[in-house]
Amino acid sequence: MEPITVKNQDMSRYLEIGRTCACGSLRRASRLITKVYDNFLQPSGLKITQFIMLMSVKILGPITITKLAQKLLMDRTTCTRNLKNLQGKNLINFEQSEDRRMKKIVLTDQGNEILEQSIPLWEKAQNFLLDKVGENQMARLVKDLSRTVSIVRKK
Numbered sequence: 001m002e003p004i005t006v007k008n009q010d011m012s013r014y015l016e017i018g019r020t021c022a023c024g025s026l027r028r029a030s031r032l033i034t035k036v037y038d039n040f041l042q043p044s045g046l047k048i049t050q051f052i053m054l055m056s057v058k059i060l061g062p063i064t065i066t067k068l069a070q071k072l073l074m075d076r077t078t079c080t081r082n083l084k085n086l087q088g089k090n091l092i093n094f095e096q097s098e099d100r101r102m103k104k105i106v107l108t109d110q111g112n113e114i115l116e117q118s119i120p121l122w123e124k125a126q127n128f129l130l131d132k133v134g135e136n137q138m139a140r141l142v143k144d145l146s147r148t149v150s151i152v153r154k155k
Contacts, residue, residue, distance in 0.1 A: 033129065040125035044118040045089075051122060053082055054107065054115045057092060062104035064097065073149070086111070 018024065037048035046054070056072060057063060063071075069079035083105060086092045091111035094103040107115065130138050 036129060037122070037125045040128065041118060041121050044114060044121055046114065046118055048122075048125075049082065050086060050091075051115075051118055053079075053086060054091060054111055054118075057105050057107055058112070058115060062095065062097075062106045064102045064104055066102075068105060073153075 034048055037051070041048060041051055044051075053068075053072070056068060060068065060071060065080055065083065066076055068074075068083075069076045072079065074082075083092060083094075087094065089110075090108055091114055092105050093108055095106055097104045133141070
């Protein structure tokens with residue numbers, strides 16, 4: 001197979017895409033910030049994705065898998081897989097809802113306990129980022145991302 005050569009004009013196009021792609025920038029930032037939270041949460045045995053799911057169940061629960069997936073903007077299959085992992089750690093349970101076709105997610109006593117123990121670790125991660133980025137920048141970032149999600153979700 002012959003190597004593909006890139007014309008200079010094409011290379012500038014690729015560089016421009018790399019420089020301006022919102023998705024690429026968000027994913028890089030997401031991976032880095034996820035790593036920060038995961039490192040701080042490590043003593044709890046939770047990853048930030050699990051912490052967020054437990055927090056969401058605590059705030060919204062009991063809640064169906066479909067509703068939780070919608071709230072977290074996840075596809076239902078990924079949400080279910082992550083919840084099964086939390087169930088395997090005895091942090092959540094699935095209970096029958098009024099509608100026999102659906103199950104609701106609830107935190108177990110152990111899930112509540114781990115969540116409570118994890119909050120100070122989460123706060124350390126949050127404070128680390130606040131120190132690095134600055135409170136105003138962090139507030140703007142969260143606000144801008146929330147607004148962007150809201151706008152794109154409506155379309």
